[in-house]
Amino acid sequence: MDVVNNNLVLLFVAMASGVLSLVCLGFVFVLLKKAQQSHIKHNKLHAHIQDTENQTAILRSEIAEVRSGLLSIGQRLIACENYAKDLAQQQAAQKYDDPDARIYSRAVKMVELGADIEEVMRECELPRAEAELLMSLHNKS
Template sequence: MQAVTQNEILLLLVIASSLLCLVCLGFIFALSKKVQQQNNEHGKLLQHMKRENEQVAILRSEIAEVRASVLSIGKRLVACENYAKDLAQQQAAQKYDDPDAKIYSRAVKMVELGADIEEIMRECELPRAEAELLMSLHNKQS
């Protein structure tokens, strides 16, 4: 067999190390490409999350506006209910303060209870025409 010279061994070592470097560079290139793809995917995901966060912030502000509107409407509704109660109380008080209203309220009650015209005229001091009118109105409603 032929003896291998030192130069040949060195040459083989250089070739082998060059091949090894090329293989390593290939792995490094493949890994860098994969890392770049993952970075792109992460970037897209971050952009998507940023848009979603902006939408959530918009929705939160809209909900806050709706909540404020509902509270305002609720306050107005309470004020209207109180006003309606006050009006009803004033109306009821006026009904009892007016002597004529008392007479007619009493006459209507008597008609509802079945009193005749003469009794209504006597008790409520109403003229015959008014007593007859109350009777005819009550009969139409019944």
């Protein structure tokens, strides 16, 4: 009977090891499937990171272009402001350099202060027609 018991024990051990092998094989398959899924997720994340890096490079390039354009516009604006200042200075200088302009400026001031036509003609040496024109223009405004 010992032989039968030994055979039963061996059969039981063989069956238990077979079941244990099947369970281990099942765990291996589950782990392989999870590894494949993890690998797929890793590839997707890597592709997403690559796309993000490409988009970032494009955006940096576009920002550099915008920055360059803004600098150019700023330089042009400064040049225009300087040109406008020069023109204003030239205009102011011409206003004071032109003796006729000074005479008319003085005549307009006299009219604004209430001088009569005779006084404007005498002080500014203007003909009557010009003095009357200044008086009528000033009185309308």
